[in-house]
Amino acid sequence: MRFLAAIVSRQGFVALLLSALLAACTVVVDEGPRPRPPRPHPQLCTMQYEPVCARRGGDRQTFANACQAERAGYRIVRDGPCRDGGGGGGGGGEQTFCTREYAPVCARRHGAVRTFPNACEARAADYRVIGDGPC
Numbered sequence: 445m446r447f448l449a450a451i452v453s454r455q456g457f458v459a460l461l462l463s464a465l466l467a468a469c470t471v472v473v474d475e476g477p478r479p480r481p482p483r484p485h486p487q488l489c490t491m492q493y494e495p496v497c498a499r500r501g502g503d504r505q506t507f508a509n510a511c512q513a514e515r516a517g518y519r520i521v522r523d524g525p526c527r528d529g530g531g532g533g534g535g536g537g538e539q540t541f542c543t544r545e546y547a548p549v550c551a552r553r554h555g556a557v558r559t560f561p562n563a564c565e566a567r568a569a570d571y572r573v574i575g576d577g578p579c
Contacts, residue, residue, distance in 0.1 A: 489511035557579050
């Protein structure tokens with residue numbers, strides 16, 4: 445009878461051990477690629493003036509900087525203000541005021557490359573900045 449009790453006790457122990465092992469196992473099911481979560485928009489933007497032209501649907505708008513455009517849900521199309529009807533000179537006849545800071549940049553417009561004293565002056569002349577420093 446003791447022998448039978450020892451076997452039942454071992455079977456109980458084995459059953460308990462197997463139950464614990466099964467409980468610890470997990471099954472991972474690969475459901476394929478998951479869609480990316482939407483990119484969070486910045487909550488706070490600085491107020492520096494580095495205008496960009498941005499678009500959302502059919503709407504194009506000039507923003508003071510890229511952060512503000514992205515925060516409003518727009519996609520940046522180009523550096524500098526949006527051009528109305530393809531006109532030059534900074535876009536839409538607006539007057540652009542730049543600081544006299546000397547931080548030279550290399551800029552391009554319609555194949556012409558030129559050095560400007562700073563990025564603001566390049567954008568005001570309707571050039572696209574292509575690099576820091578002189579050309």
